[in-house]
Amino acid sequence: MSAGRASLVIVGAGPRGTGLLERIAANAPELYDGSGLDIHVVDPYPPGAGRLWREEQSPLLWMNSEAQDVTMFTDETVDMAGPVLEGPTLDAWAGLDGRTFADRPRQGAYLRWVYERAVEALPPGIRVHRHACRAHRVSGPREGRQQVWLEGRSRPLLADLVVLTIGHLDAELDAEQGTLATYAREHGLVHLPPDFTADSDLSALAPGEPVLVRGFGLAFVDLMVLLTEGRGGRFEGDTYRPSGREPILYVGSRRGVPYHSKIGYGWEGERPPLPRFFGPAEVDALLARRGGGIDFRRDVWPLIEKELGFAHYHRLFTAHPERTRMAWRDFEEKYAGAGAGAGAGAGAEIRALVASAVPDPADHLDLTVLDRPLDGVRHTSYDDLQDGLRTYIEDDLRRRHDPSRSPDLAVFLGLLSVYGQLVRLGDIGPWWHGFFSCVASGPPGPRLRRMLALSRAGILRFLGADMTVAAEGGVFRAGSVTVPGATVEARALVEARLPHPTVERTRDALLRELYADGAAATPEGLLAVDPADGRVLERSGTPHPRRFALGPHTDARGSGAFTRPRTGGPAFRQNDATARAALTFLRALSCRVAA
Numbered sequence: 001m002s003a004g005r006a007s008l009v010i011v012g013a014g015p016r017g018t019g020l021l022e023r024i025a026a027n028a029p030e031l032y033d034g035s036g037l038d039i040h041v042v043d044p045y046p047p048g049a050g051r052l053w054r055e056e057q058s059p060l061l062w063m064n065s066e067a068q069d070v071t072m073f074t075d076e077t078v079d080m081a082g083p084v085l086e087g088p089t090l091d092a093w094a095g096l097d098g099r100t101f102a103d104r105p106r107q108g109a110y111l112r113w114v115y116e117r118a119v120e121a122l123p124p125g126i127r128v129h130r131h132a133c134r135a136h137r138v139s140g141p142r143e144g145r146q147q148v149w150l151e152g153r154s155r156p157l158l159a160d161l162v163v164l165t166i167g168h169l170d171a172e173l174d175a176e177q178g179t180l181a182t183y184a185r186e187h188g189l190v191h192l193p194p195d196f197t198a199d200s201d202l203s204a205l206a207p208g209e210p211v212l213v214r215g216f217g218l219a220f221v222d223l224m225v226l227l228t229e230g231r232g233g234r235f236e237g238d239t240y241r242p243s244g245r246e247p248i249l250y251v252g253s254r255r256g257v258p259y260h261s262k263i264g265y266g267w268e269g270e271r272p273p274l275p276r277f278f279g280p281a282e283v284d285a286l287l288a289r290r291g292g293g294i295d296f297r298r299d300v301w302p303l304i305e306k307e308l309g310f311a312h313y314h315r316l317f318t319a320h321p322e323r324t325r326m327a328w329r330d331f332e333e334k335y336a337g338a339g340a341g342a343g344a345g346a347g348a349e350i351r352a353l354v355a356s357a358v359p360d361p362a363d364h365l366d367l368t369v370l371d372r373p374l375d376g377v378r379h380t381s382y383d384d385l386q387d388g389l390r391t392y393i394e395d396d397l398r399r400r401h402d403p404s405r406s407p408d409l410a411v412f413l414g415l416l417s418v419y420g421q422l423v424r425l426g427d428i429g430p431w432w433h434g435f436f437s438c439v440a441s442g443p444p445g446p447r448l449r450r451m452l453a454l455s456r457a458g459i460l461r462f463l464g465a466d467m468t469v470a471a472e473g474g475v476f477r478a479g480s481v482t483v484p485g486a487t488v489e490a491r492a493l494v495e496a497r498l499p500h501p502t503v504e505r506t507r508d509a510l511l512r513e514l515y516a517d518g519a520a521a522t523p524e525g526l527l528a529v530d531p532a533d534g535r536v537l538e539r540s541g542t543p544h545p546r547r548f549a550l551g552p553h554t555d556a557r558g559s560g561a562f563t564r565p566r567t568g569g570p571a572f573r574q575n576d577a578t579a580r581a582a583l584t585f586l587r588a589l590s591c592r593v594a595a
Contacts, residue, residue: 014050034590256465
């Protein structure tokens, strides 16, 4: 480290760290005219891609967004103080059809290029130093240089500022998972706890043997791919030709169904004017009463529900007026006034309004059914359930690829708008993130069609909703409320979901030490940060002047790994705010040193 030069350490070189570096390059010409700056990037995985998107993984694993919907670059829709530096979306960079779901190695190559471009765009006085290892501790006084301790090195990096962009993290087993793991060891069973599927050792899952799988989201889709195509099976149209090396997967979850399919058509015509009922003013009002406590279901969800309904019915009335019985202006006026000041009464008033104005129930927005489609559904046998679930998936695919159902796409846009506002509220609990993922971040249509083919081939069996798992009789035994009294036994159990680390249970030593050293955490175990610029909050509520954090381990996490173009992505806004705060601090520090 050169004497007299300011120093910034970024821990984490994946998409979030790369996005921060891009914003530093964009803002440095305006904000940093110091005597030089050393930026140290610390990550054992490749810069740009990081762990999750590294190029060395199976090309069978896809992105979960169309290539045209993936960008690492800002545009004029982002509400930020820094300059817009435009760049290509994934499809433009890779020369792909925009509707393609690119494989993850291709995305890793794109991210590597973005990282290299950001480094090249830095002014001559700013140098980047890469450290291909882990950081395990940050120490140092509030008003002085920080020490960033790296694995395998006896001396720390000295940093005027530290930014943690660590990404998704591993977690220690919770009590339930620990009990299941112990039982598996004692009885010679296979238990795979929550993990990143691409990193899991699946070799213990034997061909032809039943495997219980708990979790029906995107981690399950990866598991399904690796245990079928990844073992030599192939799809011929809607038929699966097994290799004979596949296990038999019995999958269930809380909902008992896969996430809703990605929507398979584009937007045309007028967009709903969002935000309408859940915007900055409503968030300001919620923040003003935070001292008295905010309950998500009581205080926030009714506003979200009304916002999503507005997006849905705006599209229905303006694009498909033949399916309504009322002029949009009249409906909008009554919808806006429904339940004003009445709290829970809004729902009943809106349902009555919709019933009178929209004759077809298929055009009604029912968020409860979207979230829990198997509630109240019962089957007498697992064989009956297979037929029912296949019909459900087929219906979902048909609807999500039918442009005449474009109010569904309007709801998706509403969900993006809502997420942009929720970032300001911090940690709102896990339910919302699960709901968003289920409705707005499901698998591509081709994945669900292949899921149907695997079901017809007998490789995949559905268990139903509110899945239970018991370790007894020397096996794992699963059941669900959907098929009362029925169970399935297996000697293998896979938890198909990402780990849910808290600052106390994460396997990341740096975050554990940071928490032990006085960093604040939310009730859900997320690192608490200042929403204005990402500074880490201490338990007193005071921002640490020299430590920042961005990403899913914080209470300012966003809606996904990447931002869709022209949606004003909150992650871009956060990256820009943190970059500008860091450069402003470092410039002032450099001036004091020079004086």
